[in-house]
Amino acid sequence: MNHFNRLEHATQTLRETNQRGVAPYLTAGDGGLTTTLAVLHALEKAGATCVELGFPFSDPIADGPILQAAAQRSLEAGTTFADTLEMVATYRKEGGELPLAFMSYINPLLQHGGLSSTCQRIAYAGADALVVPDLPLEESEELEKVCWENRLAPILFAAPTSGDARIQKAGSRSHGFLYVVGRVGITGGSTAFDNTTQEFLQTARRLSNAPIAVGFGIRTADDIRSATKYADLAIVGTALVEKLHYSKDPAKTAFDFLKELQSGLNA
Amino acid sequence: MKGPYFGDFGGQFAPETLMPSLQELESAWQSIGQSPSFRKEFNDLLKNYAGRPTPLTPCRRLGEAWGLELWLKREDLLHTGAHKLNNALGQALLAKHMGKTRILAETGAGQHGVATATVCALLDLECVVYMGSVDAVRQKTNVLRMELLGARVEIVEHGQKTLKDAVNEALRAWTGDPDAHYLLGSALGPHPFPALVADFQQVIGKEAVQQIADQADASPDLVVACVGGGSNAIGIFRAFEEDASVRLVGVEAGGDGVETGRHAARFSGGTPGVLHGCRTWLLQNEDGQILPTHSVSAGLDYPAVGPEHAALHALGRAEYASATDEDALTALQALCKREGILPALESSHALGWVQQNQDDLRGKRVLVNLSGRGDKDLAIIFETLGLGT
Ligand SMILES: Cc1ncc(COP(=O)(O)O)c(C=O)c1O
Numbered sequence: 173m174n175h176f177n178r179l180e181h182a183t184q185t186l187r188e189t190n191q192r193g194v195a196p197y198l199t200a201g202d203g204g205l206t207t208t209l210a211v212l213h214a215l216e217k218a219g220a221t222c223v224e225l226g227f228p229f230s231d232p233i234a235d236g237p238i239l240q241a242a243a244q245r246s247l248e249a250g251t252t253f254a255d256t257l258e259m260v261a262t263y264r265k266e267g268g269e270l271p272l273a274f275m276s277y278i279n280p281l282l283q284h285g286g287l288s289s290t291c292q293r294i295a296y297a298g299a300d301a302l303v304v305p306d307l308p309l310e311e312s313e314e315l316e317k318v319c320w321e322n323r324l325a326p327i328l329f330a331a332p333t334s335g336d337a338r339i340q341k342a343g344s345r346s347h348g349f350l351y352v353v354g355r356v357g358i359t360g361g362s363t364a365f366d367n368t369t370q371e372f373l374q375t376a377r378r379l380s381n382a383p384i385a386v387g388f389g390i391r392t393a394d395d396i397r398s399a400t401k402y403a404d405l406a407i408v409g410t411a412l413v414e415k416l417h418y419s420k421d422p423a424k425t426a427f428d429f430l431k432e433l434q435s436g437l438n439a
Numbered sequence: 440m441k442g443p444y445f446g447d448f449g450g451q452f453a454p455e456t457l458m459p460s461l462q463e464l465e466s467a468w469q470s471i472g473q474s475p476s477f478r479k480e481f482n483d484l485l486k487n488y489a490g491r492p493t494p495l496t497p498c499r500r501l502g503e504a505w506g507l508e509l510w511l512k513r514e515d516l517l518h519t520g521a522h523k524l525n526n527a528l529g530q531a532l533l534a535k536h537m538g539k540t541r542i543l544a545e546t547g548a549g550q551h552g553v554a555t556a557t558v559c560a561l562l563d564l565e566c567v568v569y570m571g572s573v574d575a576v577r578q579k580t581n582v583l584r585m586e587l588l589g590a591r592v593e594i595v596e597h598g599q600k601t602l603k604d605a606v607n608e609a610l611r612a613w614t615g616d617p618d619a620h621y622l623l624g625s626a627l628g629p630h631p632f633p634a635l636v637a638d639f640q641q642v643i644g645k646e647a648v649q650q651i652a653d654q655a656d657a658s659p660d661l662v663v664a665c666v667g668g669g670s671n672a673i674g675i676f677r678a679f680e681e682d683a684s685v686r687l688v689g690v691e692a693g694g695d696g697v698e699t700g701r702h703a704a705r706f707s708g709g710t711p712g713v714l715h716g717c718r719t720w721l722l723q724n725e726d727g728q729i730l731p732t733h734s735v736s737a738g739l740d741y742p743a744v745g746p747e748h749a750a751l752h753a754l755g756r757a758e759y760a761s762a763t764d765e766d767a768l769t770a771l772q773a774l775c776k777r778e779g780i781l782p783a784l785e786s787s788h789a790l791g792w793v794q795q796n797q798d799d800l801r802g803k804r805v806l807v808n809l810s811g812r813g814d815k816d817l818a819i820i821f822e823t824l825g826l827g828t
Contacts, residue, residue, distance in 0.1 A: 229727075229728065230598070230728040230729045231598070231603065231607055231714060231715075231729050232607075233454065233607050233610045233611060233614075233715070234454045234456075234611075234614065235611075236611070237597075240597060241597075244597075244598075247728060252726055253726045253727075278452055278713045279712045279713045279714060279721075279723070279727040279729075280726055280727035280728070281727075282711075282712055282713060282718075282727065283712065283723075283725060283726060283727040284725070284726075305454055306452045306453060306454055306713070306716070307452060308451065308452075308453060308454070308455050308458045309455075309458075310443075310450075310451050310458070311450055311451060311452055328455075329454070329455035329456075330455065331454075331455045331456040331458075332456075333455075333456050333457075333458075333459045333460070333617055334455060334458070334459065335459065338455075338458070338459075342455070353454075353455065353456055356456060356614075356615060356616075356617060357456070357614055357615035358611045358614050358615060
């Protein structure tokens, strides 16, 4: 099968074989980029389907306190756009094969000569997709076009507030996966996978052309079990970032935590 | 109706979760907000509650000292002491008609927070105001006023702990509570806010055009206003935009001086980008990380400028300059001593620019938007000038 890229291959394979996967989220450069690189390898070894790699931004309006703090620590440690891409390139050079969705707020992507040049660099470094949390359908056309030109999969969002028409649009314009926000709010906290949430996920699955990944508030193997009832992928961000921050051996912590989360997949 | 884009600026860069709320607001503004009954209710409140029209005051003594003809549009005389009430009344009234019961707001100087707390008391709405801890200290009396008016003040402890961080937190709170109305206080943020806020602030310019025609029998040579997010400036500029003979000057916070890097002068020290939902001029580094700002005035201490100003700047229709902390304080004292008016530190920047440029403005008819009064700033003024200790 001829897929658009590595990420789409991975998520379509999940769909076709009716499997589910875990997609960890990492803040690039939290604890230093060398740590991020080691964690990427560990997550690959543990069997993550793909990774969402967040470039830190000074003013992350869609993030709760834990991810805000991670971005701030990373920026204070001196993380730059160029160094982050170099780390991604190194990961690929070292044989890393994980599909990578590069997450950035829109403003950093508009610098360094603009979208077309930043996206080209992101793709060239070895990322497979782009996730921009403050870019709704109304503003994403240019980014989607630039993504296509660079074989980056554009990933758009659906939220519980979206309504069917928007979910369908986002699902047909996303590649790799549609990012489904599991709960009304920002990252962090916890999401109750009650009937309302499950109905929403079921609707998103039905309306979206692309496989769906549910994120925001997924912390445990139990959450993974509930989240992947209808979603192809579960994204775990805050819980992982928090564990890594307090860990003396982030690579091992990442490996162990991913294994633990994956135990929720097979029940 | 303007927006979502003003030329290349503006837009709607918001998380998907908020889009339906933004669309609901836009459609309410275009339907309910344009209805004659809404406009009548709004105008009644502006007149009988807020105290509009505000006067246009000729400043003979100070004008003489500076060698020009100086007129002040007196938003400092509006109820609660600043132009912010115009927008707060308009948006809260709209929210009430939309069936909203809870209002979220950010504040820098506390004037917008006070205005919002005030209208929420009047219209029986729950009110939560986000304010950076640095601002809460320097504008303490406004924190107390908000609480007295029944609002809950949430102190924001991250980032630079000023207006930018208060906006971040208010946007986050709204994302988790999209049934509330977010009452944004300046002509910035994602569409429809810049256009909506300007709509409710336009009354300043509409009155001023008529007043200066009546009182001076002429139009002004210049209209000068301070620019934080840009609401008082756009409120007065719009009415004069079509008259090409009127120079429009927006004055940003020069802080310690633009050359020191400690300022909030977006047009001279910044580059275009996206912050808080719109594309505009920002203070940022080459990676697009937002830079810290500095100003003695909390209301101008913000790294982005409203997108309609970015468009006026691109068109060359308005010019943007800056006044330093020191320029503002000097002009503030001059207005106190010569005219018996204590201006807000924000508004003092507009006056400060006029004072610094008096040689070039000799004989000109200068209309300054005095956006607010300075009572809230007494502690900082005393501290900075070394008085009263
Ligand atoms: C008196 C006064 N003027 C001006 C401003 C700046 O805001 P804007 O640029 O939206 O008018 C503020 C903001 O707090 C203010 O309190």
